[in-house]
Amino acid sequence: MSAATIKDVAREAGVSVASVSRALNGGHGVTAETSRRIHEAAQRLHYVPHAAARMLITRRTNTVGALLPDLYGEFFSELIRGIDLAARARGLHLLVSSSHDDADAAAVALRAMQGRVDGLLLMSPHADADFLRQNLPHDLPTVLMNTRPAGSDYCALSVDNDGGARLMVEHLLSLGHRRIAFIQGPPGNRDAGEREHGYREVLASHTPGSPAITLEGDFSEESGYRAGRQVLAMRPRPDAVFAANDMMAIGCMAALREAGICVPEEIAIGGFDDVPMARYVTPSLTTIQVHIAELGSQAMALLGEQIDHPGSVPAGTRRHVGAELVVRASSGAAIA
Amino acid sequence: MSAATIKDVAREAGVSVASVSRALNGGHGVTAETSRRIHEAAQRLHYVPHAAARMLITRRTNTVGALLPDLYGEFFSELIRGIDLAARARGLHLLVSSSHDDADAAAVALRAMQGRVDGLLLMSPHADADFLRQNLPHDLPTVLMNTRPAGSDYCALSVDNDGGARLMVEHLLSLGHRRIAFIQGPPGNRDAGEREHGYREVLASHTPGSPAITLEGDFSEESGYRAGRQVLAMRPRPDAVFAANDMMAIGCMAALREAGICVPEEIAIGGFDDVPMARYVTPSLTTIQVHIAELGSQAMALLGEQIDHPGSVPAGTRRHVGAELVVRASSGAAIA
DNA sequence: CTGAAAGCGCTTACAG
DNA sequence: CTGAAAGCGCTTACAG
CATH class of the missing domain: 3.40.50.2300 (Response regulator)
Structure with missing residues (x-):
């Protein structure tokens, strides 16, 4: 039933296997009439070319x-x-x-x-x-x-981590924020490093007056929470926090909320990733969306x-x- | 480089291709010494058997x-x-x-x-x-x-829709609820139908006193909301609602909340699927989890x-x- | 244990 | 246009 080979089709159509192959692969070099007979035979036999055989000879697996x-x-x-x-x-x-x-x-x-x-x-x-x-x-x-x-x-x-980070920092700057802290990702993580790079570059070039302020993190919500606690203790306090990913941004917001600090009125927050939850937290999270x-x-x-x-x-x-x-x-x- | 074939290995090891094949496929029928030589040669040449050729001859694609x-x-x-x-x-x-x-x-x-x-x-x-x-x-x-x-x-x-539905209805019954309404899924949907079947069976057999009460739905949150409105209007009012999926359960809860009805104190709610959101809604949703x-x-x-x-x-x-x-x-x- | 040879199902020069 | 034949890289009876 499924065992019909090119030989079977050739016999059924009364032609050589070469003609069957040609007819079934575009039909070049066969008369329309022959091609028709071959296609009919193939149909009748439920013929499907054997993929492995074809791979072997064409060196193409598709x-x-x-x-x-x-x-x-x-x-x-x-x-x-x-x-x-x-x-x-x-x-x-x-x-x-x-x-x-x-x-x-x-x-x-x-x-x-x-x-x-x-x-x-x-x-x-x-x-x-x-x-x-x-x-x-x-x-x-x-x-x-x-x-x-x-x-x-x-x-x-x-992913354009650098470019995404730049967008976020420029956004925060455009809103008037100057002391923008950055919560880092895991040490050695390339994505996190590139995001930090973008952050530093924008701060350095656009507004020489804004120093880079970095806080340690590891992409986890808890590490964002800890960073948030540190932000609370800083004097002067940052007026914005850009977290290297959304989960840390969410953790950071939790720490600020606990301390009675209003987001975004007192401190603005930005994340990175646009995880599904980003739109459901309160306040909803400004972030960088990547088209995965x-x-x-x-x-x-x-x-x-x-x-x-x-x-x-x-x-x-x-x-x-x-x-x-x-x-x-x-x-x-x-x-x- | 990647073009090493079984022939190359055979030449390199000074044996026939048959021996190479045997040595590389379990080593039966070759001396340990020959096998060793062949494996070394294969390694040296970075030999990887050509998958298509093997498929063709063994009729196995793995x-x-x-x-x-x-x-x-x-x-x-x-x-x-x-x-x-x-x-x-x-x-x-x-x-x-x-x-x-x-x-x-x-x-x-x-x-x-x-x-x-x-x-x-x-x-x-x-x-x-x-x-x-x-x-x-x-x-x-x-x-x-x-x-x-x-x-x-x-x-x-x-998925055992029927069994899952039974679990939910039995759970609601065990909590003392007797008037348990069911929000149906889309007409003709097999999953929904099986869930309804389980619901009806348990009501019929375990407690002949509890009549089946069905409300139309289509798996959407909105349809759950509409069903919730209907529940509010019923006299006597159901004391529990089992929705054929979580999204309808969530919609239904929204309707009840709007009307000032407390869940679960006044009406208990159950869903099906255990979508991620189920644990985040308020109150968190009792539901049926399926091991996808x-x-x-x-x-x-x-x-x-x-x-x-x-x-x-x-x-x-x-x-x-x-x-x-x-x-x-x-x-x-x-x-x- | 080892090798020469056939064959898996296909495509593609090569003749005719 | 059409077909006979070689060959893709492998495995496996079949001898030796």
């Missing part, structure tokens, strides 16, 4: 692999959807692999992709330059997502270019997906 | 396909994670395909899976018995998820059985994943 740290949660959910839609639009299948606890597991997953995919989308904390050299065939088109090992020249797509689905779809587009036109994308190409300021109540924009 | 309506949102996020983890545990790759707007698109996706997968996990609103007959080769192991077309004998895994990830992992397990031991799973096998009562404030359990 499949891309996505190696992700996880599949769960809003971030990955959106990411994979962006990838999936873009892949489908190009007629590519999607092979996913996730949850690699350590570098070894990621390496195994990476090697297992070989021969199954025409290209790779890769997001992994284990993917340093050395890891990639060891486990990636150099001729396999690959796009790194939010992963940029120094010293490797793979294409990479990342776009991260996926643009990475897929970049990969598609490489697959279709090898060499068309220069090694080491870097692209960013934009971040957008979402003004809500916590920054007090309506009041200013 | 891949399962998952056809889903979407990938986005909490439900699918959890589902696909359950599938992914279970697949990985069995050493199977996962090919995903989603967002098929119509039956034709789903059919194309289904056919494209052929030859690429050893089995299929399928969730689709388009999958009626006729559709499956047309587009599924009958010898491809398949498990339906929350999709049970009448007249087909595929294996199916579903388990739906995925159990479906994968059932599929794995079929792949490994063809015929071991009787046609038409039905299984359920459990639902669990989550008691929060809205049912007033602490008060009773």
